[in-house]
Amino acid sequence: MTTEGASSDGTTEGVSSEDTFDEYADLGATTENAMEIAETSMDRVRKLVPQETIADRIRGKSVHATGDPEFQHLVRFTGPTDDAPVRAGARAVLESRPIVTDITMVKAGITGRGHDCPVRKAIGNGAELAERTGMTRTAASVLELDREGVYDDAIAVIGNAPTAALALADCIEDGTRPAVVVATPVGFVKAAESRERLRAVAAEHGVPAISNVGRRGGSGLAAGLTNELVHVASDVRDGSIDAEWAADLR
Template sequence: MTTERVETASESDVDEYADLGATTENAMDIAETSMDRVRELVPDETLADRVRQKSVHATGDPEFQHLVRFTGETDDEPVVAGARAVLEERPIVTDITMVKAGVTGRGHGCPVRKAIGNGADLAKRTGMTRTAASVLELDREGVYDGAVAVVGNAPTAALALADCIEDGTRPAVAVATPVGFVKAVESRERLREVAAARGVPAITNVGRRGGSGLAAGLTNELVHVASDVRNGEVDLP
């Protein structure tokens, strides 16, 4: 049982983070100029390129485009799967509060929830991290099937998500960019292997970098692609 309140986008107080969602004149100028600069640095051909652009935008580093990995039949597949999930208003489930706070409240009707806060008993009983336990607990409740599963911070959450996928869970797409020196690299490698084997589309990165801001940014790009589909500017295959 979870006692966490599930916020829908309309209730969310995090509209302000929507980088597509600049509302004042000044902010709109900045947002446009910023993405224009990114487009000078990153190809703009495919849906996967949009995610690469977003990785550069979120990290401030032009080279980050080369660190993004797409698990699927094509690089576009996880982006298409993510946009479809957003259009179908599937849950967006993040590992920690900070990533949830970074997911835009605009342009979608998906419930946004976080894993952390669930599974406290399991963590206490087993000694596993609270984030790992929280993922396993939500998975037991069936939350991850069909969801946009996002891990921005905790390598152990990415490892737990990989275990769930190995055991039969099928997120619509996994977005995982945990950061750091212990298990971050390995957790993403393992997630890519399991996701590829089980046919779960995934967007991840290589290397030790990553983090909550990146995970939220990439997730928001899935929302943006979905918005463009809704507006007739993009056709999904």
């Protein structure tokens, strides 16, 4: 007996090959039943969120990831237009730029389909720096990878740790230039403040960013928003996206 499903990195678990779909699928869905559930869910989201711009796709994804229609109003875009960071993210995916997450959980949620971007996590690096200075492991890991030049031109994703977002803001102030930042660290201590600082620094230095306001956020949201950047890039690649939206991406 096989179980219909997929691992969080997009690989199927116990799904027979005849049941899988070749086309790109969201949420790791590969069976007919799973695809129907995913598509029905997104159809309902589209009734709740306008579908007028590329940025609306990110707003819709935030609703899908949180199950909260009001979350669309909490998303913030840093750039000359709301569409700008989505375009920058899709372009980075099309160019196979690295995706760098703060922790393992976010990395596990990044789809394995629709892109050739190497995906890595920051946590696990910078242990010596954390021990020597007393800073959090996530902050130290971001600083260590930045020292190695990992974040330049990368898709930087922070879904859990406010201190990682603050460290990345410091790196941007010091000259690091990610292709795009997705930042949704969650919690009651420094979460909202870290995103506010990251938005301010990103705006000052011209780094496109997608984030949210308030205490909420988290790894699943960060992974979902990053996956939507992959979806936009996939739609550009196969020509299914609105021509005007994709004008400077093809």
